Amino acid sequence: MIRLRNVCKSYPSGDTELRVLKEVSLDVSEGEFVSIMGPSGSGKSTLMHIIGCLDVPTSGSYQFRNQHVGELSPVELARLRNQEIGFVFQNFHLLPRMSALRNVELPLVYAGERKDVRRARAMRLLSEVGLADRMHHLPNELSGGQKQRVAIARALANQPSLLLADEPTGALDTATGKDIMTLFQKLNENGMTIILITHDPHVASYATRVIRIVDGQIVDDQGRAGA
Amino acid sequence: MNIGEMLASAWDSLSANKLRAFLTMLGILIGVASIIAIVAIGQGGKSAIIDVIESQRAQQTVEILPKEVVQPGLPQPGQVLSFSDEDFFIARQFHGVADVSYTLSGQGNVAFRDKAVNTSIEGGPNDLNDLANFDVVTGRMFTSIDVLAHRRVGVVSHSLAQKLFGNDASAIGQVVKVGGQPVQVVGVAVSNQFNLLATFFGSDYLYMPATTCKDLFPWWNISEMDVLVTPGTDKADLARRIVTALNIHAHNADAFIDSSGFLVGIEKTVGTVTSILTLVIGAVAGIALIVGGVGVMNIMLVSVTERTEEIGIRMSLGATRAAILVQFLLESVMITVMGGAIGILLGISASWLIHWFTPLPSVVSWQAVVIGFFFSVVIGVLCGLYPANKASKLNPIDALRYE
Structure with a gap:
């Protein structure tokens, strides 16, 4: 499903170049639950942004479902993010002025779905994450765990093939974090491919495969399916 | 992305900052209101003067005047x-x-x-x-x-x-x-x-x-x-x-003149003079519209910067650059159209008040209303275009990282 080959990413930093990713090669198959672990500054977030088509590699190639991402136009990239990839962020990234329901509807809006279809699907997703009675609340009226559930429901709105989570439990207490991880586990059991970024070994342990990244290089890859 | 959702979204953003939205539309509002009121007073004054001239022309009477009396020139032999x-x-x-x-x-x-x-x-x-x-x-x-x-x-x-x-x-x-x-x-x-x-x-x-x-x-x-x-x-x-x-x-082939022709001439002159005056003062009011437009652009630029994170989130959810552009453009047009609409109401009320409380007559012209509204839409688009374009050009990852 995901095939990264010799991916490098560098940013200009003063006179020198800051090399964040160095020759990263990685394959992820359908249905895997992968944790990417590493200390801060190791390049794991950059790797996730590249996988999520939010950022482009400086060199190297990236294939998503046999499509060369580097060859896609901005409109095609937006469509890929909309249809194939769901994002869950550490600080939720919900739009503060919209109700939970409208936040979940947003990807469907960009997909061009009709209003009744959007509403029905958003309601169903929110019920599935246990927020049937919180649909019309604004994000600041919800607890951290509830916000993250809304974010997960939103990420699932267009039935993506890949779920990307960047420290999804980072802003939550242990118990709530555990609930969220159980939710991820359930999604994975139903066939969802999940890539999760964390520096917490306990969180990483929910995954079936753990990749360690240090200084922009993969140093360890355990539990790879079929490997 | 459908237009109803876009309008709802633009409305949300504006109502989140009601005072700011109102202050921003104030320039447009004052500009449109003053154009309508000034044109109304100009038109009213013109028709009042023409009424006076018209009334000089009795129905069953022809007035004949020595031409020299109404169109004085240099003294000439044979002048009457x-x-x-x-x-x-x-x-x-x-x-x-x-x-x-x-x-x-x-x-x-x-x-x-x-x-x-x-x-x-x-x-x-x-x-x-x-x-x-x-x-x-x-x-x-x-x-x-x-x-x-x-x-x-x-x-x-x-x-x-x-x-x-x-x-x-x-x-x-x-x-x-x-x-x-x-x-x-x-x-x-x-x-x-x-x-x-x-x-x-x-x-x-x-x-x-x-x-x-x-x-x-x-x-x-x-x-x-x-x-x-x-x-x-x-x-x-x-x-x-x-x-x-x-x-x-x-x-003397030019000794006398029939006043009806002469009055038509005066009416035309009065009409031209008041129209030019109205146009000149209206143009000054139009400057208020331009200043208002600059205000709108300024606030939209601030808004784009403030909402960088929101833009990033929307892009990560699959918003195209065009969708972001249209979203911000719609917000700026919404500000100016609302300013324009309130300005029209205010301009019409001002004309009525002037009509009631002063001897100046005023006639609200629908052309001024249409032009006022049209310009508020145009200014919304023109002044929203640059900030909206800036928003749509943001790199999603920079936008998401922005704190």
Whole structure:
């Protein structure tokens, strides 16, 4: 499903170049639950942004479902993010002025779905994450765990093939974090491919495969399916 | 992405910052309101002046004037300033002429006991009240017999009666001195039209029979011939034929003019002058619109910076650059359209208030309303384009990282 080959990413930093990713090669198959672990500054977030088509590699190639991402136009990239990839962020990234329901509807809006279809699907997703009675609340009226559930429901709105989570439990207490991880586990059991970024070994342990990244290089890859 | 959702989203963003949205639309609001109010006052003033001119043209009467009186130029040989008895004789010969009379006017002192008022004096036929647009409210109008008999009688305007006698009733029967000669007051007159000019140039009038006036002021020019036509006569044609005959008699092809043509000319001039004035002041108000537009652009730029994170989130959820562009453009257009709409209401109300509380008439023109609205949309698009484009060019990852 995901095939990264010799991916490098560098940013200009003063006179020198800051090399964040160095020759990263990685394959992820359908249905895997992968944790990417590493200390801060190791390049794991950059790797996730590249996988999520939010950022482009400086060199190297990236294939998503046999499509060369580097060859896609901005409109095609937006469509890929909309249809194939769901994002869950550490600080939720919900739009503060919209109700939970409208936040979940947003990807469907960009997909061009009709209003009744959007509403029905958003309601169903929110019920599935246990927020049937919180649909019309604004994000600041919800607890951290509830916000993250809304974010997960939103990420699932267009039935993506890949779920990307960047420290999804980072802003939550242990118990709530555990609930969220159980939710991820359930999604994975139903066939969802999940890539999760964390520096917490306990969180990483929910995954079936753990990749360690240090200084922009993969140093360890355990539990790879079929490997 | 459908338009209903976009409008809802734009509305949300604006209502999240109500005061800011209102202040931003204020410039557009004031600009549109002042354009509408100024054009309304301009149009109203124009139609009021034209009404006054129109009313000078009595229905059944043709007015003939010496051309030199209305379009003065350098003195020329053969120029005519006053009608002669022969001119009246010529005019009376035409078929379709019911009567011919003349009016003359000038300034003179009207004195009663120890009071004297410098007054506009008009001499005319017994239907002078129709020609000069006044009603006799106390006493009587002078009659045709008064005119024939050169009787020393006169009708004073209300304001003159107030100044000389204190009230209308005590004026009747009093004898005033006009140019040193006694004249008996038989009636008090009140103007029956709104006269813009009277507001500026007093309204002390003395109306007398034309014959009496000519006796008292023999040196005044008879500067107007009023031809009463019989019903069913082509006024314009009759006027042309009389003017031609009078010109032949005066041996001057340009001696006389029919006032209807002359008034049309004045109307055109008044129309042009007020239109230009309205346009100039309107353009000044238009500058307010431009300043308002700059304000909108400024706030939209701030808004794009503030909402960088939101833009990043939307992009991560699959918003295309076009969708982001349209979203911000819609917000700026929404601000200016709301400003424009409130401005239109305010401009119309201002015109009404001016109409009620001042003597200035005002007519709201639908063209000004349409133009005001059109410009508020155009300014919304023009001033929103740059910030919206800036928003759509953000790199999603930079936008997401922005704190």
